[in-house]
Amino acid sequence: MEATVGSANTIGKLNSEAPVSKATANYKEQAAGKTVGIPFVEHPKMSMRDVQVYYGDKQAIFDVGLDIGKNEVVAMIGPSGCGKSTFLRCLNRMNDTIDICRVEGSLKLEELDIYDPKLDVVPLRARVGMVFQKPNPFPKSIYDNVAYGPRIHGLVSRKSELDEIVETSLRRAGLWEEVKDRLLSPGTGLSGGQQQRLCIARTIAVSPEVILMDEPCSALDPIATAKIEELIAELSANFTIAIVTHSMQQAARVSDRTAYFHLGKLIEVNETEKVFTNPDHELTEAYITGRFG
Amino acid sequence: MSEKLSTIDLVNKNxxxxYRREKRFRAYGIxxxxxxxxxxxxxxxxxxGKGHSAFLQTYVRLNVELSAEALGISDINDPSQFVRANYDGVLRNALRERFPEVNKRREKRNLYGIISNGAGYQLRDLLEQNPQLINTRVDIWVLADDDYDTYYKSRSSDGSEAYTGRFxxxxxxxxxxxxxxxVVEKRFNRTFxxxxxxxxxEQAGIRGAMMGSLYTLIVTFVxxxxxGVAAAVYLEEYAHKNRFTDFIEVNINNLAAVPSIIFGLLGLAIFINFFSMPRSIPLVGGIVLTLMTLPTIIISSRAAIKAVPPSIREAALGIGASKMQVILHxxxxLAMPGMLTGAIIGMAQALGETxxxxxxxxxxxxxxxxxxxxxxxxVLPVQIFLWSDSPERAFVERTSAAIMVLLGFLIVMNTLAVLxxxxxERRW
Structure with a gap:
């Protein structure tokens, strides 16, 4: 907690004392070349190499290589359209739903090749869960929302076990106290922030190893956002988390490492504190100081 | 330069x-x-107005002498005698008794025409139930013939000039x-x-056509x-977008516009001639109407599936639901209300198809x-068609009454669909 507060302060400082002298005229040119910083770690949970993503003829991701360590929170930041969401959605093959999308390169969850054509995506997605930008609870009861994953994967054989999973998941998502008396009322009747926490509870109910979060707070007010961020910090004790965010403060508060994407390329990956205090790449600096984005 | 108006003055001026335009616009809708x-x-x-009178039917009370001799029943325990007995004869006797002045052959025949030629069956049913009535004299209400029915109805409703037709x-x-x-009375027309x-x-009813329509529609819906739903699910969820699926889509839309009579010819050629299925049966009718209804159901089901928010699909996929689970769960x-709407529209079309x-x-x-x-x-629309083509005056009101039954059928179906x-939808 202390560390995150520290980072938030440094951002404030950086914004006021931003050096404007650096050349930022042609970002496209600067984006060429290798990723700077520390994209790779030892014993990664997920490891991606030379990832290329195409939408039809258009290439959206260029040569991205990145590791995500066990129980690490990696934030992905960058201007709109930089490919960070696309990259995130490759990690549990959510891009499969888009007909024209093609992924190349090596993407591994531990030893498992994610893009092996023979791989069944169902167990993969049970291991790599996802929370989306807009809260999207099922139009079912709160209980059924959380119980859905364990039910379809056949994780439980008795009602009591299911009850237990639902309660634990809701507790871990910090929602139990608010909804324990109305588990059978519809999940869509909750407030936006509660819905998003319900979605997180639904994801962790199947005990995934990795949770992908695609701008989980962009549709929420600051108080709900704060709650989710707290929750991410707690969850990182048990889960590996990759989070895409538009809010640099959020990246600074919740993540261990931050990856900066620009026009489909991974520009820099570094310890979060370093990215926000002393980035290695000019583009990163330009972005975090708000000169574009 | 003239005085320059400020913006707000211009706004007020216009x-x-x-407002007038707004009002006019709304008036068009109204x-x-x-x-x-x-x-x-x-x-x-x-x-x-035309059909309500068909729900009433004229009956005539006759005082009938049920002598065993005239009926030709010697043994009341022999059912075959009841089948063959001369019921018309005793009814005619009763008429002759009432109008003894009629003695010419032709006139007599006209006289017998006052009551329906189904009246004999009515009497038979009565005697089979109550054989003890034989050799007694009873008052029974029998169906009047349709011409007299029409006369009596038009007479009493107006009080003025009645419809006399060929009388x-x-x-x-x-x-x-x-x-x-x-001894003439209007009662509720149960026969109808x-x-x-x-x-x-006077003996014609709608039940045959109603049941025919019901069976045909059941076959069509089943x-x-x-x-239709399976085709829509495949096209929306599984099929890749390519020339072939475009081709299928165009053809489904074409199918929706094919004149229905062509489906009839197809049914005749394939189901009846080639597969030697019997004619005139609801099974074949249902299959033919299925061909006709399918495009409607497929198109509306696809629209309903498309309208399911992608976020719900993603949510389910994201926690590892398989494609089938996403679709079924x-x-x-979520698409069911929309699909049902389409199905009901299709069924309503099928109900009215002739x-x-x-x-x-x-x-x-x-x-x-x-x-x-x-x-x-x-089926109902065909029955309407048949009756509207019949020369008897009494079929006019029955045609309208059949239309009312058809509309009632439709209203019930649509109400069910809405409910x-x-x-x-409440599950949303």
Whole structure:
């Protein structure tokens, strides 16, 4: 907690004392070349190499290589359209739903090749869960929302076990106290922030190893956002988390490492504190100081 | 330079005109709705005005001498004697008794025509139930013939000039005499709802056509809904977008625009000629109407599936639901109201469809009420068509009454659909 507060302060400082002298005229040119910083770690949970993503003829991701360590929170930041969401959605093959999308390169969850054509995506997605930008609870009861994953994967054989999973998941998502008396009322009747926490509870109910979060707070007010961020910090004790965010403060508060994407390329990956205090790449600096984005 | 108006003055100046336009715009909508309602009111007023009298039927009370000799029943324990007994004879005797002055052969024949030629069966049913009535004299109410029925109905409703049709003065004299006796009465027309078709209007009923329509629609729904939904699910969820699926889509849309009579020809050629299925049966009718209804159901089901928010799909996929689970657990329940709407529209079309059924023989004159999907039968719109073509005056009101039954059928179906949809939609 202390560390995150520290980072938030440094951002404030950086914004006021931003050096404007650096050349930022042609970002496209600067984006060429290798990723700077520390994209790779030892014993990664997920490891991606030379990832290329195409939408039809258009290439959206260029040569991205990145590791995500066990129980690490990696934030992905960058201007709109930089490919960070696309990259995130490759990690549990959510891009499969888009007909024209093609992924190349090596993407591994531990030893498992994610893009092996023979791989069944169902167990993969049970291991790599996802929370989306807009809260999207099922139009079912709160209980059924959380119980859905364990039910379809056949994780439980008795009602009591299911009850237990639902309660634990809701507790871990910090929602139990608010909804324990109305588990059978519809999940869509909750407030936006509660819905998003319900979605997180639904994801962790199947005990995934990795949770992908695609701008989980962009549709929420600051108080709900704060709650989710707290929750991410707690969850990182048990889960590996990759989070895409538009809010640099959020990246600074919740993540261990931050990856900066620009026009489909991974520009820099570094310890979060370093990215926000002393980035290695000019583009990163330009972005975090708000000169574009 | 003239005085320059400020913005707000300009706005105010134009305000009145803008409001007038708004009002006019709204008035167009109201006028359209009023026009629609007016057409509906005229239609209903006309049909109900013509058809309401068909729900009543004229009966004549006769004092009948049920002598065993005249009937030809010697043993009341022999059922075959009851079948063959001369019921018409005793009824005629009763008529002759009432009008002893009639003695010419031709006149007598006209006299017997006062009562329906189904009256004999009525008497038979009575005697089979109560054989102890034999050799007594009873008052029974028998069906009047349709001409007298029409005369009596038009007479009493107006009080003025009645519809006499082909009647001679003597015939009018008879019926007036009976009316003066107080032995003519209008009762609720149960026959209309219990009998099949008949050449005699007073014995004709809608039940055969109603059951035929019901069986046909059941076959249509059972076939077209699952097939339509399955096709829509495949096209929306599984099929890749390529030339072939475009081709299929274009052809489904084409199919929706094919004249229905062509489906009838197809049914005739394939199901009846090639597969040698029987003519005039609801099974074949249902299959033909399925072909016709499918495009409607597929198109509306696809639209309903498309309208399911992608976020729900993603949510389910994101926690590892398989494609089938996403479809069965999330997409179909959410799309069901829309799909049902499409199905009901299709079924309503099928209910009113006449042309293709004419070609597969459902236009035959069928007296028996069908008991299943393989019994020869006709359907409501075809029955309306048949009756509207009949020369008897009494069929005019029956035609309108049949239209009322058809509309009632439609209203029930649509109400059911709306209720069902509400129920399902509440799960959102």
């Amino acid at each position: 305000l009145a005109r803008r 006028a359209s709705i009023m026009f629609g309602l007016l057409c509906l009111v005229i239609l209903f007023a006309d049909i109900i 001679s003065e003597t015939q009018i004299g008879w019926i007036e005499a009976l009316i003066a006796d107080g 709802f219990q009998a099949g078709d008949s050449r005699e209007p 076939l077209s809904f699952p097939i 999330h997409v179909l329940p 042309a293709p059924l004419l070609l597969i023989g459902m236009v035959a004159f069928i007296v028996d009420v069908p008991g299943g999907i393989t019994d020869p039968s006709t 069902l949809r509400r129920r399902l």
